Amino acid sequence: MVPRLSPGEVAAHLPAAPPEEAEDLDRILDDYEWLIEPNVTHWNHPGFLAYFAITGSGPGIVGEALASALNVNAMLWKTSPAATELEERVCGWLRDMLGLPAVFAGHINDTASIGSLLALAAARHRAAPQARERGLVGGAAMTVYCSDQAHSSIDKAVMTLGLGLDQLRHIGTDDAFRLDVDALRTAVEADLEAGLRPIAVVAVAGTTSSTSVDPIAAVAEVAAAHGLWLHVDAAYAGSAAICPELRPLLAGWERADSIVVNPHKWLFTPIDCSVLFVRDPEELKATFSLVPEYLKTGEERVTNLMDLGIQLGRRFRALKLWMVIRAFGVRGLREAIRHHCALAAELAGRIDAHPEIERVAPVPFSTVCFRWTPPGTPEEQDAANELLLAEVNAAGPVHLSHTRLAGRLVLRVAIGNLRTEREHVDHAWRLVLEAVDRLRSGAGWRTPPLRDREPGSTLGER
Ligand code: PLP
Numbered sequence: 001m002v003p004r005l006s007p008g009e010v011a012a013h014l015p016a017a018p019p020e021e022a023e024d025l026d027r028i029l030d031d032y033e034w035l036i037e038p039n040v041t042h043w044n045h046p047g048f049l050a051y052f053a054i055t056g057s058g059p060g061i062v063g064e065a066l067a068s069a070l071n072v073n074a075m076l077w078k079t080s081p082a083a084t085e086l087e088e089r090v091c092g093w094l095r096d097m098l099g100l101p102a103v104f105a106g107h108i109n110d111t112a113s114i115g116s117l118l119a120l121a122a123a124r125h126r127a128a129p130q131a132r133e134r135g136l137v138g139g140a141a142m143t144v145y146c147s148d149q150a151h152s153s154i155d156k157a158v159m160t161l162g163l164g165l166d167q168l169r170h171i172g173t174d175d176a177f178r179l180d181v182d183a184l185r186t187a188v189e190a191d192l193e194a195g196l197r198p199i200a201v202v203a204v205a206g207t208t209s210s211t212s213v214d215p216i217a218a219v220a221e222v223a224a225a226h227g228l229w230l231h232v233d234a235a236y237a238g239s240a241a242i243c244p245e246l247r248p249l250l251a252g253w254e255r256a257d258s259i260v261v262n263p264h265k266w267l268f269t270p271i272d273c274s275v276l277f278v279r280d281p282e283e284l285k286a287t288f289s290l291v292p293e294y295l296k297t298g299e300e301r302v303t304n305l306m307d308l309g310i311q312l313g314r315r316f317r318a319l320k321l322w323m324v325i326r327a328f329g330v331r332g333l334r335e336a337i338r339h340h341c342a343l344a345a346e347l348a349g350r351i352d353a354h355p356e357i358e359r360v361a362p363v364p365f366s367t368v369c370f371r372w373t374p375p376g377t378p379e380e381q382d383a384a385n386e387l388l389l390a391e392v393n394a395a396g397p398v399h400l401s402h403t404r405l406a407g408r409l410v411l412r413v414a415i416g417n418l419r420t421e422r423e424h425v426d427h428a429w430r431l432v433l434e435a436v437d438r439l440r441s442g443a444g445w446r447t448p449p450l451r452d453r454e455p456g457s458t459l460g461e462r
Pocket of ligand 1: 234235
């Protein structure tokens with residue numbers, strides 16, 4: 001599932017120059033089979049439990065292939081009416097599936113990083129519309145707020161928009177890694193007092209490290225009191241809201257100005273597919289619309305997707321989402337999400353029953369964070385957990401990832417692939433227990449560190 005390669009091993013087999021003459025497709029596919037396919041990390045493997053696990057489902061792959069075959073560019077309604085209208089309709093379906101109010105309109109971007117960037121650009125435009133023409137000159141510095149658990153895409157958005165990382169306030173979190181609303185209020189008030197201009201707050205529903213959910217309703221109160229744009233990053237956990245019983249976890253997100261949800265994370269749609277919902281698309285248009293002569297069409301009552309963001313050209317991503325939703329049905333999608341949450345709850349129960357393994361965060365969805373706590377200093381425990389992770393991943397075929405929570409290194413099991421079953425989670429847990437036993441007894445490494453391995457260990461030859 002994860003190739004054992006040293007950096008540069010694949011590149012060493014790739015000619016430095018392109019072929020002058022046409023090559024036979026069979027030969028190219030042959031090379032694909034031995035050089036490329038075995039040497040990617042297989043995110044589609046049911047034992048892939050790292051980061052946020054994803055799925056290239058059959059219907060999604062068909063949609064992706066058809067989109068390539070059609071090869072349309074949905075920049076304007078006129079340049080592909082069905083692509084535009086399907087995107088609007090499918091985002092409307094998703095909004096309704098999530099239980100969001102009908103006022104939200106969605107469109108599809110490649111990633112949540114871009115969706116959040118567009119949302120914060122609209123927030124900046126709302127606060128300083130003159131910046132569109134004049135740039136960020138003069139006036140008070142604009143500040144943005146998120147928790148210390150928010151995804152780095154928010155930092156990148158603030159950098160990209162010229163607001164400056166110094167103006168991004170990472171607010172502290174409680175012992176369940178949720179944004180501290182009192183601290184948020186205090187920070188906004190202090191900035192106002194200092195003559196700064198608070199413009200936006202980002203609440204996260206499903207943080208990357210622990211899947212904690214910020215108290216969105218309370219954050220919405222602060223946003224309303226101070227006229228801040230409220231953006232909700234629900235890239236991973238937003239999909240859970242298709243299950244009515246999980247929806248209360250996201251309570252308050254319906255008050256947002258914008259929300260980002262990634263069907264390419266937990267809605268079984270091949271990457272890339274991220275939906276940005278906005279309460280008022282006119283604000284996005286005011287931020288981004290700019291129509292040169294050669295793109296004027298005269299149609300007035302249509303959506304031209306190019307008006308909603310930076311990019312002009314646009315892939316037909318709605319096709320795969322449409323196929324996924326239809327082929328599974330809302331019920332099928334809900335069942336898959338419930339199954340993942342049940343597997344995660346079961347694993348959490350095993351962790352809780354283990355005397356030396358500690359669960360380090362609540363499990364509201366399908367991701368479990370834990371750490372081994374052998375006797376020793378916190379730093380020694382971190383080192384032990386690093387070894388544990390390496391042991392488990394070396395044993396395979398499972399792949400886990402790590403993060404830091406409250407300063408300590410922890411392991412993550414993220415269940416989200418459609419093909420992940422109990423047996424895969426059981427296997428991962430068995431490997432954890434075996435590795436703990438081995439490490440506790442001082443038996444050490446199952447595999448040597450990468451730098452000590454023979455090069456080309458999994459790279460076959462033609
Ligand atoms: N937001 C959260 C909470 C995430 O966990 C991630 C990625 O895992 C992102 C945003 C960025 O997602 P993307 O890769 O779609 O930009």
